[in-house]
Amino acid sequence: MRRIGQGRTAEIYEYPSNQIMKLYHADFPAEAVQNEFRITKAVFQKGLLVPQARLFMDDEPRKGIVFERIEGNTMLALMIQESGLIEELSRQMAVCHHSLHAQQDDEGILPTQKQILTGAIQNTSLLSEEEKTKVIHYMACLPERKQICHGDFHPDNVMLNETRDQYWVIDWMTGMSGDPAGDVARSWVILMSGTLPSDTDPTVHRGFELARNIMLDHYIQHYIQISGISRQELEAWILPVAAARLDERLPAVEADQLIKLVQDRIRLL
Template identity: 30%
Template structure:
């Protein structure tokens, strides 16, 4: 049995050899989603963005997996936990990295507006009228062809000897960069922490997150010459689409109330 080095919502990560890892997907993940990640990863590699090199698709332990370059490093979350005094510096670097992604264009990926619409349509919390209202809102938003990661948060940034490396491109698409920024803001501000974490520790983490988010947004808007309204316009659809994800029910309840307040 190979050494397991990590696990997420969609997959387990094992060492494959000295230079590669295998992302072994859970049985619940449909083959079409794995194929999408494989194709997206190849496109991201071809575009020259800072991401692990992608190898082949393989079957291992009767499950489908993708071979990736092994990146030695720690996540940005771990880096911040070790040295919280550097939160503003790391937030600025985080913003620069996000802006770097958005400086690249691709029409080979999925249109994020179409993905958001499909997610809203799948959400059983909304009435038909509410769905139509949200879809009309999405269709009226300005679009672009910028590469968007759509799950850009500190756990998906590895700090390595090669510099920052971005992982988990399964949700990547093309569209308006401010949609991608809005999703990051929502994760930083609204993602619930595990109940097992003591309350004082939770408060410290949330304070750190708040400072990190504020500095990230400020730096990104400086680089992009955008405004908070550019980000704010995407909060409604991103929150609505997030309701079908595998996040805690309490977090979904919070986001649902936010969405209703926007309608």
């Protein structure tokens, strides 16, 4: 099978009949793969634009999922190929993200945002017990909602067709129900601090650094404009979301930056 893509969790291979196989790294927990399969199916059934998840392959040592193949490019690839498109694509990212948030998880199929964030904060070894307690206590005051949230929404998880008028959101392992402001705050944290894998081509690295601030400005501003959400509502989620991200085996530079952000914000509580 020909490899057509690579992420941090898996490799993507061509698969017969216009499908792809997402093959997870050998040490990846089966439960997380099952979650991705289940959540992708659930949001597909709600009519969201996501690739259909067709088959869960419980093979040892590597688990896999067969998905419908999307013909197109990721937003990140397009931004790097053509920097003139970054502003327009960032606004489109906001429209796409907002369209997910228009749906609710009334059936309670998805895990809740506060459950997920609390678990991750408790699990990180990069904060003290006292810091964790403060963040979790603070989060209790934030809104509890049931909107569909992606949990890892960034331009490498959105694909566009050739004519750029149709998009699909991929990579639903972290899907949850919650407050959209928290989901956007998470994207803010990723865009602000995220780095590409160390073996990425240097020109792509430069393209990404250029794109980062333009993306942040245009995506956030446009999301606020179309959703009616306030900047304060969004800001309020940054502390718990950044603290929870510390549970993700981040490269040291990213982790150091986030620890500082979390500690600064705890001091302001």
